[in-house]
Amino acid sequence: MQPDLTSYLLVGAVLFVCGVVCMATKRNGIGVLMGVELVLNGANVNFVAFSKYTALGLDGQVFSLFVIVLAAAEAAVALAIALNFYNNHLTIDVDRANKLKG
């Protein structure tokens, strides 16, 4: 069986769902970040698959490049925030981040 569009989309769906579950269940802040990376990667798989198998052409690959760049930027800022939180609270547990609660 040659790989077709549906198989790529299924791989992207598995990555996306794993990322969402990882974001929802991990209490470690860095774990939540890893879930975000998985979600963005699933979206990238979809972009590249549509770029190969449909009339989208090269635009899908350009978009996946932008997603990669923005994911790197997001990881840098989120990591700085996590380090700041750790310096103030001596933990990285996201359940303890409740200072903004009314």
Next chain:
Amino acid sequence: MSILFTIFALAACLGAVAVVISQSMARMAFWLVVSLGSTAGLFFLADADFVAAAQLLIYVGGTLVLLVFGVMLTASGPYLKIQTSPAETVVAGLIGLLFLFMVFATVSGVDWEGTKTKMLAENGQSTPTEKFDDQSEGDTLRPLGLALLGVRPDSPNSPGYLLPFEIASVHLLVVLIGAAYLARAKRRGDGS
């Protein structure tokens, strides 16, 4: 081709599942490397050689190193583990499975070939991407570079990406300054 696709797809999916179910942060980072690297292999198989190389360089080489630094810098005490309760894990797994089935059903239910022929009939047949003789250059490198400069010789109806490229570069500069400002060293307890 299909054997390689199966291997990479299985490695990507199992790596993602292992990221979810492993408890130690270092193991999560390792399985994330496996998953993202296999995804780069999938990109190579989909004729996106530059995107795959960028994925390996930026994601696996850059972002993952950043995350591992984060894991090391925020390591709590040796016996302190941050874990979710088993009931929450079960509920999250069930909801995740339901979500996965929903996405699978949606993806399988769409007639992609019919959509493609309809798109081509409405927008006209796009000219095939011109290939270059030098095989070491790859097929997508030059069109991607031209597209980021706003020139689209491969499909004249498509937009250029000069403005998003510039916005991304300024965004990266802002992120660099912001991250350095947020994570700068300061004494604890001197009023934020």
